[in-house]
Amino acid sequence: MEHSHAALATVHAVSYLRFIVLFPLLGVLFNIFAGPRVGRRAINLVSPGVVLLSFFFSFAALLQLPPGGALVDTVYTWITAGRLQVDFALRVDPLSATMILIVTGVGFLIHVYSTGYMAHDEDVARYFAYLNLFTASMLLLVLGDNLLLLFVGWEGVGLCSYLLIGFWYTDDEKASAGKKAFIVNRIGDAGFLLGIFLLFWSLGAKGVWTLSFAEIQTHAGLLAVETVTVICLLLFVGATGKSAQIPLYVWLPDAMAGPTPVSALIHAATMVTAGIYMIARLHFLYSMAPTALAVVAIVGALTAFFAATIALVQTDIKRVLAYSTVSQLGYMFLGLGVGAYSAGVFHLMTHAFFKALLFLGAGSVIHAMSDEQDIRRMGGLKTKMPITYGTFLVACLAIAGFPGLSGFFSKDLILEETVASPHGSVVLWLIGTLTAGLTAFYMFRLLFVTFWGETRAPHEVAHHIHESPTVMTMPLVLLAVLSFIGGYFTLVPFLAPVFGGHHPAHVSALVKYLPTVAGLAGIGLAYQMYVRDPAMAERVAQRYAAVYRLLLNKYYVDELYDRFVVQPVVAASQWLWRVWDTVIIDGTVNGTAQTVAANGLLLRLWQTGNVQVYALSFLLGAMVILGYYLW
């Protein structure tokens, strides 16, 4: 378990960090204005090119990073209002260095892949504009030197995911998936905002008016534990929204409506990891609030298990991977929740590699199967798409935690820390291990059903299945290599200056090896059910029909949300508008006007036209006045 207060890093002011964010933005401008006119070839060159440039600059920053220190590039003061002073400043320290390398590295590969994947889509300029904008926002998120800039990136990526999910906007269903993603994210962001406010004012109450990470870290001690707990929980709400944890994960499975490379980049490698990065960045707050950490761990573990169970029965290739991502994110939160911040970030990195690979592999399969996504109509692709199959196999082994590959190192590190760290507990470890088994099972189920056996695809689809072009397979291979060797770049020493020193956890052998055994068991079971005895899956499905249907319908969570959240809100607003606004408020307004007019009609009758009536009213008036005086 790291002790949280590392010595304050020595800071070097530099001025080139801004270009890391600027290059993708230039790409965006190029695509918007020059894109439609300049033709596909230029776009395919420029868009990945800008991301590559950012990658080189990030790498340069990594090299120039002083040991245990940080690079800060203050561009200009953004907002000054009263006591709030926010600068547009970028910071690179070991944590953000890892993140920008992942984002630009994996991002670049995915950009290259996309040029192939979107080869015959005519709206490619708009696609790459969004993709570049996403990269820029993600880089801003991880490079932001204060909480507000992080939030700017946070919402920026939310916007890009909305745009990219709804990229093929002509289909209503895809457009509403994008809308759903944005709104659920916005709910999370609302919590995030509240966290920022509470942090700002509680620090302010102590006379410290700031939002920048460094100052927060130095003055964190001033805050009461209860306030810090509430702050951490609020920020965690934002994290659940962005990183798709219970209860705000519902948008991720629907986000598969977007193009596959988008899912690979946004919904596997980078955006969904924003929540983890945020908690890692504010680790000093979370370690001050044990209850908050416990909540993070529990939610993480539960989500991991919950999502894994759903993934068991999904038939759409991308949905399986989506739930797998939710589950793996659960693992990362579990890691963070037990105080093993570097383990969590390490798993984040390895996950980025193999999950991106899985998605791109799935993309190339869908591409080959002329947009067929249901695995029950696939099969036997092993021979026809060797490279995709090979890389897919490596990724499956990695995610299943097969010893030697990256997944094994990062996942097991988390599970070990769950037991060893004071914040951890054996129950969480048990859930983690069980989920490891489930993960292995559904990954290899996917592998066997899609690649092994004979093709169940209809004839005209089957006969022109072919391996994807090199521009798509080359990223697959690279990612496979990364997934393979990723495990050996254990980030723990590299991240030590950020999270404080770390002494390796020594645990019993059982704890160390049981997860691997569970993984292998999962693979075996999958092999048995889908290769040795294909009918077995059917039999199991019949025997536990109720459970099967429950899992297939994703525990009916979407329907519940719709019934208990969306419908009541819409009904309430209909009522508010129809009844409250028009009848009650407008009614009173028009009512007063009518009553005055009614009195007018009444008074008008006073003019009967008869002189003597007038004389009478005259007399009455006179008598009243006289009466007043005689008393």
Place this chain on the structure above:
Amino acid sequence: MITPPPVNWLSLLPGLILTVTGLLILFWDLWMKPEERRLLAWLGFIGFVAAGIVSVLLWGRNESAFNGMLALDAYALFFNVIFCVVGAMTILMSVHYLETVEIQPGEYYALLLFATVGMVVMAAATDLIVIFLGLETMSIAVYVLAGMWIRRLQSSEAALKYFLLGAFASGFFLYGIALLYGATGSVQLDKIATAATTGGVSSLFLVGIALLIVGFGFKVAAAPFHVWTPDVYEGAPTTVTAFMAVGVKAAAFAAFARVFLHTFGSLHAEWEGILWVLAVLTMTVGNITALVQRNIKRMLAYSSIAHAGYLLIAMVAGRDLGGAALLYYLVAYGVMTLGAFGVVLAVGRQGEPNEEVSDYIGLGLRYPVLGAAMTVFMLSLTGVPPLVGFTGKFYIFSAAVQAGYIWLAVLGVLNSVISAYYYIRVVVNMYMYEEGGKTIEALSARPALVTAILLAAVATVFMGVFPSASISLAKESFLPPG
């Protein structure tokens, strides 16, 4: 030989000029050929202008004449100018109108002049009986004027109603004078004032005041006594209605203010309660009933009742605050209402009189100048800045607030909102409806009427934006106490 008493002729000069012009018109009319009738109008106009100029020249004098019966002071001269302007404008408006409604011009202009003489006397009178005399000369002349549109039955009915109720009211008024005479031993205003301050206020005195309020209430068309106004205003020829709405009302207020604000100034506590109630009643009845009116003349009648209500607020605000506000608002009200009636005249036609509010549909678009003028008058009557109506109301309400009658001001303000509806409805009809709408005679054929309207419009805007000149005039001319 009885030496004629030293008569201060100067104090009578404006009245004399008017009387002489009236008589001249009557005689000249005898041997005039029908087509030369228009000249009479110009003679009358010159008479009014001359009297007006004389009053201005006499400015600054402060003498009493006919041993205390008449006063030649800024107050009287201020009102003289108002009456002459009103008279002149009425003549301008009626030059063409008389031909359409076949009224004998000769008698018409003479009666106008004699009525104005009555008003001048009322404004200058410092003796109750002289006020009564002025009141009666004016009223009798206006009774006849109201009935001169022989073609139309409503006109004679209006004259009858006005006559009967007028006489009835002056009965009460006279009874009030008698009781006051009994209580104070004199009818001279200054003697009454000293009697009020020195001696105790006997119940006879109070009843006298009450009856005076009733008499003035009728003339000023305050709430319970206003019932005659709509019928008479609708029935009478439009020019006479304008004359009545502005001239007669101003004269009534002149006497009312002189008697109550000066003579009974010290008894303010006695009568301010009654006037408070009267003011609220008048405003509210006037505004609310006007909402539902379809005939524009009747609507303007109720609007004049409502404005009488605002003027009563000025009265309630008392001498030092309300007096000047009253004078200023009278001028403002006069200008706006005359202008409005001018436009009503312009829209009226030989065939159907076009008096329904709905007849104004699409008018603003086809006759932009007329439309703009009417909009200015309507907005000013509502009290929208920067027009004179607003400055007038502002002056009155600030007087009321400073005198401590916050609620009166609030009620006055709410009434303005109600009034906004029916004034703006006319403007809405003129501009916001496209279909339908009547055509009216070419305006070029009626230069005099158009000049009157434009004069009124310019005055409404100018006095609103640069009111300081007229305000200081009003302040100066309101009689310093005693």
Place this chain on the structure above:
Amino acid sequence: MVPISYHLVLSGVLFTIGVMGVLLRRNTIIIFMAIELMLNAVNLSFVALARHLGSLDGQLIVFFVMAVAAAEAAVGLAIILLVFRGRETVNADELNLLRW
């Protein structure tokens, strides 16, 4: 010497009779006569008060009032005649062309 209050009461009674006359009678001419009655009631009170106060003003005022009443009568009857010629009736109830 008869106290002044008697005179005032008498003129009050006369005045009220006049007012009642105006309210109750149908014929406009009778109404006008009732108004004249009211004016005379006022004249009575003027004279009584003048004597009571020992000043001549009251007496003098009576003449003004009478003169005015005469003028009013002349004009009033002319108007009533005009109405009659137009409407063949002087009945107050029927004269309600102008209403609400």
Place this chain on the structure above:
Amino acid sequence: MVSAVVFIPLCAALILLFIPREEEEITRRVAFGATVLTFLLSLLLLVEFQSDTADFQFVERFSWIEDFGIQYAVGIDGISLFLVLLTTLLMPLVILSSWDDIHKRVKEYLFFFLLLETGMIGTFVALDLFLFYVFWEVVLIPMSFLIGIWGGPRRIYAALKFLLYTMVGSLLMLVAILYLAYLHHAQYGTVTFDLLQLHKLTIPPETQIWLFAAFALSFAIKVPLFPLHTWLPDAHVEAPTGGSVILAGVLLKMGTYGFLRFAMPLFPAAAHAAVPVIMALAVIGIIYGALVAMVQPDLKKLVAYSSVSHLGFVMLGLFAFNVEGVEGALYQMLNHGLSTGALFFLVGVIYERRHTRLISDYGGLWKQVPVYAAVFLVVLLSSIGLPGLNGFVGEFLILLGAFGANPWAGVLGVSGVVLGAVYMLWMYQRVMFGPLRHVENTKLTDLSRREVAVFVPLLALMLVMGMYPKPFLIRMEKSVEATLARIQLARPLPDPTTPGVERAGDRDAIQEVSHSATD
């Protein structure tokens, strides 16, 4: 110089009268030229504005009606500077956009707009309460005409409702103004309506309450604050495009400006007492406006209710009584002017082509009119407060300030952020995404050159104000601090029961703020 900005539009309006009716092109050019000239002049004001002093600049003062102590006094400070600029910016755009959609009675249309501009600018620069009231009322008439003559089917009802509703409030304010003048007379012997003199009045708290109530009612109707808002949707739906833009863009800000300039500094004790009520109404307004906007079938009504929600935010910021909240509110006023103004222009564009405002009549427009859809998207994102654009800066500061003053207000306010995204995106999807169902939509033409010219300045400003708000905030800082110092001095003893995380920290911050302001 300020008077020039105020009265150039009026002179142009008068000049218009003399141009013959058929010469539409010349009338339009004259009007456009006048508004551009006013805009340039106001830019001059911006350039010469010193941001280091809180008191009024470019003050021009000469007596108007001495008897009442009324002066023609105009001047600008941090608070009113940008509102004037917003007005002078939107006007040329409105006239530019009316080139295409207004073809009947062009002369009157432009006349009323120029009159309106004078009224609006006058309201923002008036330092004399009487002058303020005159301009406040003057604005009503041209606006009612604009709605009444060039509006939609129910235009007359909407125009009359707008006029009478606002008039009730403003006339009650008149009585309060008169009472203030009387108080000044009672305490200092002279009657005056000058704002700075009236600041010196010591008004007992009970009278402050009803005076504040009268002012607050008038401004709340204009804002519009929750229960008094029903005139807004009618007025917006029926008003012509240009009318809606100005109505939403500027007229609503006169209410909030009134609160900040008059109601709060003149009656600080009452303002403090009213904080819970107004904050509650503001929060209700935010949520209510958003919810009702969600279910609107009519595009313009949706944007109208969104204005209710946005202005609810501004009120929340104003009554947080801390520098962040108030500056956020001021900033949000500008943002709302830009984003909602742009939204109404956008609605106007498709309304001119399809003559329907129902969302169901549209669908899948992106494919047909991509440039229009892109502009719509950027404006929409600015309206829901996406970081990087101007909406976010305003909303963030408001919620930050509100949270500091009363955490629960902050929490409920944040829900407005979510609801905002919901109704806007749902509308956007129904209009822009999905297949091209209606055949009429296939004939839609994309933005013309002139229409693009209208949107370019707005979009540019949205981006600049989002990325680099410092120049705006700096200029507001001093005036806001001075006003707040005035309000805080009359702050009742903060009883411990009221939640307010910032109580402790706030007091010392206020002390040094008030020192800087008063010395």
